[in-house]
Amino acid sequence: MKIGIPRILLFYRYYPMWKAFFEALGLEVIPSSITNKEIVDLSIEKSVSEACIPIKLVYGHILDLKDKVDIIFLPRIVGLEYRTYMCPKFIGIPDMIRSVDLDIPPIIDPTIDKRNSLTGFFKGFFELGRFFTKNSLKILSAYMEGLKALKSYNEKLKREVTPLEILDGKNYEKDNFKIRIGIVGHCYEIYDEFISGGMIKILNRLGVKVLSMEMVDWKTILKEANVLPKKLFWTFGRELYGTARYFIRKSLVDGIIIVVAFGCGPDSLVRELIERDLTKPIDFPEITITVDEHSSELGLITRLEAFVDMLIRRK
Amino acid sequence: MKKFLGIDVGSVSTDIAIIDEKGNIIIGLYLRTAGDPIKAVKDGFFKIKSQFGSDLKIDGVGVTGSARFLIGAVVGADVIKNEITAHAVAGLHYNPKVQTIIEIGGQDSKIIIIRDGIVVDFAMNSVCAAGTGSFLDHQAQRLGIPIEEFGDVALRAQKPVRIAGRCTVFAESDMIHKQQLGHKREDILFGLCEALVRNYLSNVGRGKEILPPILFQGGVAANKGIKVAFERALGTEIIVPPYFSLMGAIGAGLLAQEANIRKSNFKGFDIVDQDITTRGFECKGCSNLCEITNIFIEGKLVARLGGRCGKWEDLEYNPSL
Ligand code: SF4
Ligand code: SF4
Numbered sequence: 239m240k241i242g243i244p245r246i247l248l249f250y251r252y253y254p255m256w257k258a259f260f261e262a263l264g265l266e267v268i269p270s271s272i273t274n275k276e277i278v279d280l281s282i283e284k285s286v287s288e289a290c291i292p293i294k295l296v297y298g299h300i301l302d303l304k305d306k307v308d309i310i311f312l313p314r315i316v317g318l319e320y321r322t323y324m325c326p327k328f329i330g331i332p333d334m335i336r337s338v339d340l341d342i343p344p345i346i347d348p349t350i351d352k353r354n355s356l357t358g359f360f361k362g363f364f365e366l367g368r369f370f371t372k373n374s375l376k377i378l379s380a381y382m383e384g385l386k387a388l389k390s391y392n393e394k395l396k397r398e399v400t401p402l403e404i405l406d407g408k409n410y411e412k413d414n415f416k417i418r419i420g421i422v423g424h425c426y427e428i429y430d431e432f433i434s435g436g437m438i439k440i441l442n443r444l445g446v447k448v449l450s451m452e453m454v455d456w457k458t459i460l461k462e463a464n465v466l467p468k469k470l471f472w473t474f475g476r477e478l479y480g481t482a483r484y485f486i487r488k489s490l491v492d493g494i495i496i497v498v499a500f501g502c503g504p505d506s507l508v509r510e511l512i513e514r515d516l517t518k519p520i521d522f523p524e525i526t527i528t529v530d531e532h533s534s535e536l537g538l539i540t541r542l543e544a545f546v547d548m549l550i551r552r553k
Numbered sequence: 554m555k556k557f558l559g560i561d562v563g564s565v566s567t568d569i570a571i572i573d574e575k576g577n578i579i580i581g582l583y584l585r586t587a588g589d590p591i592k593a594v595k596d597g598f599f600k601i602k603s604q605f606g607s608d609l610k611i612d613g614v615g616v617t618g619s620a621r622f623l624i625g626a627v628v629g630a631d632v633i634k635n636e637i638t639a640h641a642v643a644g645l646h647y648n649p650k651v652q653t654i655i656e657i658g659g660q661d662s663k664i665i666i667i668r669d670g671i672v673v674d675f676a677m678n679s680v681c682a683a684g685t686g687s688f689l690d691h692q693a694q695r696l697g698i699p700i701e702e703f704g705d706v707a708l709r710a711q712k713p714v715r716i717a718g719r720c721t722v723f724a725e726s727d728m729i730h731k732q733q734l735g736h737k738r739e740d741i742l743f744g745l746c747e748a749l750v751r752n753y754l755s756n757v758g759r760g761k762e763i764l765p766p767i768l769f770q771g772g773v774a775a776n777k778g779i780k781v782a783f784e785r786a787l788g789t790e791i792i793v794p795p796y797f798s799l800m801g802a803i804g805a806g807l808l809a810q811e812a813n814i815r816k817s818n819f820k821g822f823d824i825v826d827q828d829i830t831t832r833g834f835e836c837k838g839c840s841n842l843c844e845i846t847n848i849f850i851e852g853k854l855v856a857r858l859g860g861r862c863g864k865w866e867d868l869e870y871n872p873s874l
Contacts, residue, residue: 274840436861513760521673536619541677544637548672 239370242307242343244299245270246292247328248315250401250425251452256311258387259363262380263370268307270299273432277302282531284338290499291433291530292426293327293334300335300342310345313362317353319460322473325504395452400438401429415447417549420485422478422512423497423505425452433529434497435538444546449491451481459484466511475508482512486522492549493523495542500530523549555612558819559806560594560628561639561799562586562618565659565686566772567593570802571601571611574810576646580604581799590620591627591829598825607822613814615639615805626848626856627829629818632808639804641665641672644768646807647794652764655783655791656800657753657773659686664757678757686773692728692745696738700776703742707778710743717748746778750786765789770800820850827851836860 241260243249249269257267271277273295281298296312303310312332315324323329332347346369350362360381367377394404419441427433428450438448451459456477463470463480470476478496485491496512498505509526517524525545527538554573561568567590569582582600584593601609615632616625617639625633636656644654645667654665662685666674678685693700714736717727731741754763767789773779774797783791796803809817832847836859845859857865864870 271840275842276840431861439861518760523673525675537677540619540635540637543635544672544675547635547638548675552671552673 239264239309240266240268240307241346242268242270242303242310244296244303244310244312245272246295246299246430247331247426248313250405250429252388253405254391255384255388259366259380259384260311262383263367263376265370268303270302273299273430278432278531284340286334288501289327290502292424292430292499293331294531295430295433296331296335297338297340300345301340304340304342307343309343311366312345312347313366314347314349316349316351317358318350318473319352321353322469322471322476323353325472325474325502396455398447398449398453400448400450401425401452402431402438416445417492417546417553418447418449418490419546419549420449420481420491420494421497422451422482422485422494424474424478424499425450427497427499427529433499435529435533435535437495437497437527437538437542440539440542441546444543446546449485451477454481454484462487470508472504475504478505478508479511479516482516486516486520492553493525493545495545496524496526498526498528500528523552555810556610557806557809558611558614559639559802559804559809560597560614560616560618560624560630561636561801561805562590562594562616562620562624563636563658563660563801564619566798567597567618568799568802569594569597569601570796570799570806571609572803572806572810576803576807576810578796578799578803581796581802583798586620590624591831594624594628595825595829598822602822602825609822611817611819611821613806613809613812613817614819615807615809615812617801617805617808622858623831623846623848626858627820627850628824629820630809631814631817631819632805632812634805634808636801637663637665637672637675637677639801639808640770641667641675641804642807642811643800643804644770644794645670646803647800648766648768648792651766651768653761653767655753655758655767655769656771657685657769657779658771658801659690661685662753662757662771662773664753664761664763666761666763674761676757676759676761678753686771688749689745689773689776689779692725695725695728696732696741698738698742704746704775704777704779706739707742707746707776708781709739710737712737712740713747714740714744715747716741716744743778743782746776746782747786749779750782754786763787767791769793770797772798774798824850833859836865838862838864 260267277298280301281294284297285294314332316329317323348362348366352358363381421428441448459480460476462484463476496509498509557572559570567584567586571579582597584597586593614630616630617634617636621633640656644651652667656663663677690700693703714731769791774793780791827850830849833844836843836845841861843860845865848856
């Protein structure tokens, strides 16, 4: 049986784990294509226009898998930490997809919810495994395989390699960087080259070493966000804030780029918080790049170039 | 004395400046791009040639503006830089103490914040036309006033009208409304200036610390009404440099000088007599389907633009197309 995984949302965070898990259960895993024009066009046609671009792209990626697989994996990720939610759109995405007549293979959408119990993660995978086998032991050992794969993926990331390099097995970066920039944004924005306009490669070409949240231990990042007087109740907000604070406080970067999806309420709020608390008070260099399906590549290059020039001239 | 050529190719205007090592302007040209940047540059080169002859020696060429990659390839640029850096360099050259640069051109606007001679922050407007020159052109046309007189007429305003200027469409209908109410033309014009300034400050200037000295650059700086509206809104003097509309080109020239080039790549002013063509095609190498542009001079392929993967940059690469 072939299971398809859309290359969007938390793909960049969990794909190695999902792949190892399904393979251990004897499935063939097929990721959707890297976002291309056809996927984008289909996404815009089928999705609601108010959605943010990442959510829109889910439609196109699902359609890309349509004729290639028997079943599509689209987890309902409710929460990844204690009493904290994911973005509401994440929770609703399987239903949003089902509500449109896309003529696609069945979607399997286990609930992954760690809000109230430590075992929430495993429970989700167990529920998932039950679709394919009655053998609990087999599911357990597949889960262990998954964790192992995730661990080794995360270790590679800590060596400041980007998810794209690991997933594509390529090495894009050269060593002699003039400056370092931290990108603060969701993995599905930064590493989807349509959404980000290939930001990382543009920066690499300009002689910039790019750091992202994925290269730092997740727990460390979340701890970093605990300084906020009022706990943000969605994980993504904590991730962005924590990442920015960690990069700045540890002097890991010369400047930060905040990536905000057009129409994403949580993102724009966190951006204000980051500016107010972290960058403005100490004049730390920062720019915000808003992404949507209309972003122009030239506009992006101009902003990035100017930002890099500014950092180099500041040094 | 060494000479440097700076070109700023925007979507509305193409500006060309030749400067000496000290940054003094030897010649400055302001041309309409009219959708054909190559022709605009050729027209400019033609003028330079007829004034100085074709053996004017150029020691470095810098290109900026939205068509910088295309024109950079056509003329043989030594430096290709974004507009923010170019404007900042030119502004700093004119006034080393500058802390804020307001730049409003035909199709876009920017703010550059400088402290101690270094750019520390900037912003560009992305999509909205309500804060740019084309907005004013359009409204001037509607009121039957030549754009050159816009500012002078606006300054005669006694009771400026408040025009809701959040976006071009609203501003326009509000303006028509005010016209029908019988408001004077100059009052409406100055109201428009104030609307543009409000717009600029709340979009591009949002959250920026605007401190003097403030330079006002770009084509719109010709409009005295806007300058005064900025002065009133900010409560401080606004300086319009003498070559306000050429600052991008001057900056590009200064960047070429700064780059300390040994031998310039400049192809010379004679390219005006050459046949320069571009031909685009869609690469089907992968699903990105990039638009690739081939640039030919006298039928010979000299450069290629576009392509995310960079494989087309190698001019030898030539699969049967
Ligand atoms: S966090 Fe923002 S960008 Fe991400 S899915 Fe939710 S709304 Fe979209
Ligand atoms: S230029 Fe490169 S990235 Fe673009 S379509 Fe061709 S092969 Fe793909």
